[in-house]
Amino acid sequence: MAYGARVSRAGFKASTCADFESAFDSRYPNLKIAFQGKFTTTSSSSSQTIVTHSLGYAPVFIVYVKRLFSGGEVTLATTGYSQFLRINTTNLIYDGGLGEVLELYYYIFHQRIDQNITYNTVSNTATTPSGSSNDYGIRVSKSGFDVKTTAAKNLAWSSEYPSPIIQKMDTGTLTSAVEKVVSHGLNYYPQCFLYVRNVFSDSRWQGVFDASDSYLNTTTSQVKFYFTGVSATYDYGLLVLKDPIKV
Amino acid sequence: MAYGIKISLPTFNVATATTEQLSITSEKSMLKQERKGTTTYTFSGSPASATILTVTHNLGYIPAAVASWYRSSLNVGGMLPYNDFPYNGVIEIIRYEMNTTQFIIKYESEEFTPTNRNGQVWTFDYTIWYDDAF
Numbered sequence: 411m412a413y414g415a416r417v418s419r420a421g422f423k424a425s426t427c428a429d430f431e432s433a434f435d436s437r438y439p440n441l442k443i444a445f446q447g448k449f450t451t452t453s454s455s456s457s458q459t460i461v462t463h464s465l466g467y468a469p470v471f472i473v474y475v476k477r478l479f480s481g482g483e484v485t486l487a488t489t490g491y492s493q494f495l496r497i498n499t500t501n502l503i504y505d506g507g508l509g510e511v512l513e514l515y516y517y518i519f520h521q522r523i524d525q526n527i528t529y530n531t532v533s534n535t536a537t538t539p540s541g542s543s544n545d546y547g548i549r550v551s552k553s554g555f556d557v558k559t560t561a562a563k564n565l566a567w568s569s570e571y572p573s574p575i576i577q578k579m580d581t582g583t584l585t586s587a588v589e590k591v592v593s594h595g596l597n598y599y600p601q602c603f604l605y606v607r608n609v610f611s612d613s614r615w616q617g618v619f620d621a622s623d624s625y626l627n628t629t630t631s632q633v634k635f636y637f638t639g640v641s642a643t644y645d646y647g648l649l650v651l652k653d654p655i656k657v
Numbered sequence: 658m659a660y661g662i663k664i665s666l667p668t669f670n671v672a673t674a675t676t677e678q679l680s681i682t683s684e685k686s687m688l689k690q691e692r693k694g695t696t697t698y699t700f701s702g703s704p705a706s707a708t709i710l711t712v713t714h715n716l717g718y719i720p721a722a723v724a725s726w727y728r729s730s731l732n733v734g735g736m737l738p739y740n741d742f743p744y745n746g747v748i749e750i751i752r753y754e755m756n757t758t759q760f761i762i763k764y765e766s767e768e769f770t771p772t773n774r775n776g777q778v779w780t781f782d783y784t785i786w787y788d789d790a791f
Contacts, residue, residue, distance in 0.1 A: 415664050415680075434681045436664045442676060442685040448791065474721065474790040483754035483761075484719045484790050488738050515790050517721070520676045520685065530667070550662065550683040562689055562787040563718075567681070571689035571787060599727060599734040620740045622748075627735045655725040655734040655782055656695075 416532075417548055417569045421539035428533045429577075430652045433548070433569035438529035438652070440567070441574040444469060445518040455506040460516055462501050467522040468615045470603065470649050471497055476513035487514065489621035496614035497523075503614065521576060523605050523615050523647030528578040534597045536657045574601075575652040584646045587638045592648055599628050599655040604635050607645040615647065628655065688786040691720060695782045700764075700774035709751070710762040710781060719791040722760055724753045724783040737762070737781070741772070753783065760785055 414436040418424035422431040434440050449460045463469065473487040473495050487495055494507040495514075502516060549568035551557035557565070567573055577596060584590040584606070594600055604618040604626045618624050623638040633648060661683035665671035669678040676685060691714065698709045714720060727734035738752035748767045753760065762781055766772065 414667075434664070436680045437667060439666060439677075439680050440687050442679075442682065442687055443788075444676075444685070446686075446788070476791060477754075483756055485752060485754040486723070486738075488752075489740070513791070515721075517688075517788075522677070548662075552686060562691070563789065565689060565787075566683055566686040568689060571691070572693075573687035573689060599725075601723065601725060601736060603736070620735060620738060622740065622742045625735070627733050629733055653784070655736075656727045656780065 419572050420547060420570050422537060423540060426533075427537050428535055429531060429575065430654055430657075431537060432575070433572060434567075434575075435532065437532060439521075439576050441470075441576055441651070442520040443517060444520045445516070447516060449504070449514045449516065451504050451506075451510070451512045451514065453509055453511050455509045457506055458504045460495070460502040460504055460514060461518065463518050464500055465518075465520075467499055468497050468524060468607075470519045470521040470523055470605070470647075471502060472517050472603070472617070474515040484515075488617070488619035489624070492617040492619060493609065496610070496612070496616045498612075498614045505610070521579065521649065523579070523649075524581045524607075524645065525579045525647070526581055528595065529576060531577075531595060572653075577650045577652045580648040580650070582646060583643050584635070584637060585643050586641060587636070589634055589636045590646065592633045592650075593631060594628070594633055594650045596630075596650075596652070596654075598630055598657045600633075601651040601653045601655055602626065602628060602633050603649045605647040605649075606637055606639075607647075608641070609639050609644065688721060688788050691716070691785045691787045693782070693784045695780060697778060697780050700777045700779070702775050703773045704764060705766050707764040708761060709764055710783070712760040712783065712785070713758060714760055714785055715758050716787070717757055718789055719755050719757055720760075721786045721788045721790040722753065722755050722784060724762060724781060726751060727780040727782070728778070729780065730778065755785075755790060
């Protein structure tokens with residue numbers, strides 16, 4: 411590469427750190443937030459638009475849910491919720507299937523689900539932090555906040571606070587009830603998220619998590635996943651992050 | 658925006674690249690890690706429930722977070738929640754939740770006779786972000 415930029419996470423050397431120890435690197439993208447916000451459903455069983463994103467592609471998303479009837483704790487909206495939260499090229503939808511008032515918090519990212527792309531790997535080898543952790547770095551505040559004084563949550567990003575980095579997106583067809591295996595090329599256990607399309611015959615994508623009819627596991631070389639539905643096959647989109655579960 | 662920074666991915670012209678073709682841009686926020694941690698948990702007996710980990714963050718608001726599991730004996734890991742169905746129709750789940758002060762990883766079983774996990778060693782990793790989950 412003729413030109414580029416790399417900034418390490420605090421405490422690491424930019425010249426030698428592993429990719430997951432970098433804050434950003436022009437050879438691979440960070441996961442950038444397109445939309446975030448709250449939405450409260452009604453108890454209607456009708457479909458409700460959580461947000462219109464109009465990105466023109468179905469983007470990667472996650473949703474947190476406040477469990478109103480069990481102490482009000484917040485958790486990632488996985489199986490039990492995720493099948494009712496689906497996205498297409500225009501909208502994130504709650505389909506009304508639970509018939510309950512739910513408080514939701516959503517993140518939609520600038521990364522299409524149905525894409526095959528593997529980004530550069532510079533180094534997979536963890537290094538030992540060295541030197542000062544706060545001498546150098548870059549921070550960018552959100553609009554309206556003073557970058558020198560604002561709280562971390564009001565920053566757009568900062569090399570002080572690591573942000574998820576994308577390793578690859580993999581999309582294709584999986585056969586119902588047959589394990590699918592995708593190589594990730596990282597030589598450690600990465601974080602990953604899985605989406606499948608058209609489970610409810612509406613061409614929308616939903617998150618898939620570990621459950622009775624699905625799993626999503628990773629080894630040091632592969633992601634293995636499984637989904638069972640009434641259709642013979644499903645389109646899938648797999649997001650693999652450089653961020654490790656375990657190095 | 659009067660000021661800012663954007664860096665394109667290889668082969669893309671930074672002046673014309675879409676957001677998806679940028680490595681980073683000051684026009685878009687990213688999740689910002691407040692802390693990352695790990696714990697090793699050894700199951701004892703056949704618990705119906707257990708608190709595996711409690712982390713006090715004291716952010717004063719509910720932060721977004723993610724967590725994962727790993728078993729060295731199986732050389733496999735995954736994202737939480739972890740579900741297991743040792744018997745048809747019954748459920749074991751390891752999940753996490755957040756409030757304004759804490760992040761908690763919990764084990765729960767709905768089995769009448771919970772699975773004997775005595776001695777099983779699991780590793781759990783978590784990332785708490787500064788960004789809101791509410």
